[in-house]
Amino acid sequence: MATKVNIRDVAKAAGVSVTTVSHALSETHNSRVNAQTVEHIKAVAGNLGYAPNRLASGLRNQRSQILGLVSDEITTTPFAGAMIQGAQDAASEHGHLLMVVNSGLDNELERQEIRALQQHQVDGVIYARMYNQRVSVPAELEGMPAIVLDATSDNPGLSSVVPDEFGAGQSAAELLVAAGHRRIAMINNEDDIPAAHGRLDGFRAGLARHGMQLPVDSLVTSRPSTAGGREAALELLAAADRPTALFCFSDQMAMGAYQAAGHLGLKIPSDVSIVGVDNLELIADGLWPGLSTMALPHYEMGRWAVLKLLEELENPKAPRVHEKVACPLVERDSVAPPQD
Amino acid sequence: MATKVNIRDVAKAAGVSVTTVSHALSETHNSRVNAQTVEHIKAVAGNLGYAPNRLASGLRNQRSQILGLVSDEITTTPFAGAMIQGAQDAASEHGHLLMVVNSGLDNELERQEIRALQQHQVDGVIYARMYNQRVSVPAELEGMPAIVLDATSDNPGLSSVVPDEFGAGQSAAELLVAAGHRRIAMINNEDDIPAAHGRLDGFRAGLARHGMQLPVDSLVTSRPSTAGGREAALELLAAADRPTALFCFSDQMAMGAYQAAGHLGLKIPSDVSIVGVDNLELIADGLWPGLSTMALPHYEMGRWAVLKLLEELENPKAPRVHEKVACPLVERDSVAPPQD
DNA sequence: CACTATATGCAAAACGTTTTGTGCCAGTCA
DNA sequence: TGACTGGCACAAAACGTTTTGCATATAGTG
Numbered sequence: 156m157a158t159k160v161n162i163r164d165v166a167k168a169a170g171v172s173v174t175t176v177s178h179a180l181s182e183t184h185n186s187r188v189n190a191q192t193v194e195h196i197k198a199v200a201g202n203l204g205y206a207p208n209r210l211a212s213g214l215r216n217q218r219s220q221i222l223g224l225v226s227d228e229i230t231t232t233p234f235a236g237a238m239i240q241g242a243q244d245a246a247s248e249h250g251h252l253l254m255v256v257n258s259g260l261d262n263e264l265e266r267q268e269i270r271a272l273q274q275h276q277v278d279g280v281i282y283a284r285m286y287n288q289r290v291s292v293p294a295e296l297e298g299m300p301a302i303v304l305d306a307t308s309d310n311p312g313l314s315s316v317v318p319d320e321f322g323a324g325q326s327a328a329e330l331l332v333a334a335g336h337r338r339i340a341m342i343n344n345e346d347d348i349p350a351a352h353g354r355l356d357g358f359r360a361g362l363a364r365h366g367m368q369l370p371v372d373s374l375v376t377s378r379p380s381t382a383g384g385r386e387a388a389l390e391l392l393a394a395a396d397r398p399t400a401l402f403c404f405s406d407q408m409a410m411g412a413y414q415a416a417g418h419l420g421l422k423i424p425s426d427v428s429i430v431g432v433d434n435l436e437l438i439a440d441g442l443w444p445g446l447s448t449m450a451l452p453h454y455e456m457g458r459w460a461v462l463k464l465l466e467e468l469e470n471p472k473a474p475r476v477h478e479k480v481a482c483p484l485v486e487r488d489s490v491a492p493p494q495d
Numbered sequence: 496m497a498t499k500v501n502i503r504d505v506a507k508a509a510g511v512s513v514t515t516v517s518h519a520l521s522e523t524h525n526s527r528v529n530a531q532t533v534e535h536i537k538a539v540a541g542n543l544g545y546a547p548n549r550l551a552s553g554l555r556n557q558r559s560q561i562l563g564l565v566s567d568e569i570t571t572t573p574f575a576g577a578m579i580q581g582a583q584d585a586a587s588e589h590g591h592l593l594m595v596v597n598s599g600l601d602n603e604l605e606r607q608e609i610r611a612l613q614q615h616q617v618d619g620v621i622y623a624r625m626y627n628q629r630v631s632v633p634a635e636l637e638g639m640p641a642i643v644l645d646a647t648s649d650n651p652g653l654s655s656v657v658p659d660e661f662g663a664g665q666s667a668a669e670l671l672v673a674a675g676h677r678r679i680a681m682i683n684n685e686d687d688i689p690a691a692h693g694r695l696d697g698f699r700a701g702l703a704r705h706g707m708q709l710p711v712d713s714l715v716t717s718r719p720s721t722a723g724g725r726e727a728a729l730e731l732l733a734a735a736d737r738p739t740a741l742f743c744f745s746d747q748m749a750m751g752a753y754q755a756a757g758h759l760g761l762k763i764p765s766d767v768s769i770v771g772v773d774n775l776e777l778i779a780d781g782l783w784p785g786l787s788t789m790a791l792p793h794y795e796m797g798r799w800a801v802l803k804l805l806e807e808l809e810n811p812k813a814p815r816v817h818e819k820v821a822c823p824l825v826e827r828d829s830v831a832p833p834q835d
Numbered sequence: 836c837a838c839t840a841t842a843t844g845c846a847a848a849a850c851g852t853t854t855t856g857t858g859c860c861a862g863t864c865a
Numbered sequence: 866t867g868a869c870t871g872g873c874a875c876a877a878a879a880c881g882t883t884t885t886g887c888a889t890a891t892a893g894t895g
Contacts (some may be wrong), residue, residue: 161882173844174844174845175844177884178883181883182885186615187842187843187844189844207893211880214548214551215883216883230577230794232576235576236569236575239595240569244791253594255589255595381780441720447558501851503851512876527872527873527874528874554879554880557880
């Protein structure tokens, strides 16, 4: 890697002016220069290994080609990777780079990080959360292009994208009903968040479609952890006419349900069918038998967010949209017809 | 957020020249301007909400204050978050930002991404892998400051940081021996990678310290997945004089061992003790009982990498170092004295 | 042949900083 | 008083681009 060749070097080597090099290399302006010289210049630039300095062009164009991604607790959730990857792939396809920043739950730190992003002249930012929630975005984001990822903002002027929680619940119900289950219970997250409401509502709607409903004692809520799922499942499965199928808020809670079933000597899926939500490979694939689950579309949401951001950058008047993306079923081996 | 105030605006508002503002605001140069005017300028700048344009200063200083982080499959591993967070925290503490890029296993794409990073004038890059391996870094990194993270490079000119695999194995042995176990087996990853060798060697060394050794039929290797761990454990635990403790290459494999134990009607930890490596919260905390495991120090390695990079940026002649960072034991409930 | 239109290339200004060199002024010393 | 110092502030150049407006040469038109 020779020591930094710039546009002036290329111009000199090609025997033309900087202007001409710039024009030749820019898709939009190269009509201003002879096709032959364009070829020549491109060849010279290639030989010299010229690569434009984006700091300089960013400064000149008032467009850094950098997008900021600010997220909360990236560490504690395995979803972060997929989200970042989705965003980065989309950014990269459009010649942009991603600046990632995460601040845990420290609001002051978050504001600071956002300001740092702004100093670096990011063209826009994606404000990401690690689970679907309602947020109010920090004031420093006012007036700059921003998209809310895996959350909805109290500011309707911001486009946002979340999983279709309702649809996930509905599909889970369909799946279980189609397998022949009639006594189905749900283990929900006790927290008051959109994900919990959406999945439950969807689940109910799915049952209702088939003339069924969720009896009050077939819904138990608990902490959204393995232990929480285990305790809830223990309670449900110990009942006299225990359910033949369980819909769990998350794969983690489903893992708890597996433990409860094992503890009670119940076989999955023959004695009890289980479906989760998340499609955490680590869990869903690791459980034995494999867990059928509704996949949370983190990769797609990440993509969608930057694509939308790029669109709004292109056209600031583009309509804001609040997208819900589908949660496809990933079938493994935890669902079977009921026994009796 | 008013429309971008620059240094010229501050100068005008403060009734001084741009030069003076610049000097006043720079820690190193503000001796060149009267203490009183410094105060005044800072006040004015504060009121106006002035924030320097880092594109411009980067251009002028030949120092972007941006670090690149290129990683492989960030999506499929839950470690990525901790690594990125560690790196980002350290960067942020030193006024730098992180540009994250990941290219899966596509080498061509990786080179492209690195070039994109270079166009944005990153000051240095961290070349990260998701598990300890030997790598040869892409040619485009030649001649630019770089650190290898969670891998060692065939190029000794590059500093690198990896987990102390040997130490992890050794500590696991110590733990199990101290609990009173004498028949201990290991389930190792069948892949030919430093992690597998290091943990095995360390484990053997730990046993040797206490005059024990690992019988040949007490070591079984398998795929590094839950299923792999399950199969291996099934084999080990079905033996006539089954081991009373299992050291597993990873938490995932340990999860498989749990399943095998459950299948055979063995209780953990009373019938068999288990220890893993990784400390994946999702698994180690989710298993029942909780899994005692050696934590892989991804956060610390991420931090170390950027700190070292910053050091080498400061002083290009700084000695290259190949760091091993300790894997502390995280005790939960999967280890107890053997029964008989 | 004169005149205009078009094709091609260039010089220069601008983006927002930082830093070097210089000038001015007030003291200080001889 | 004249020369010198140090403190303070400023103008200007530079970092590497992109783009506007202009200049030249060539081709096209009547």
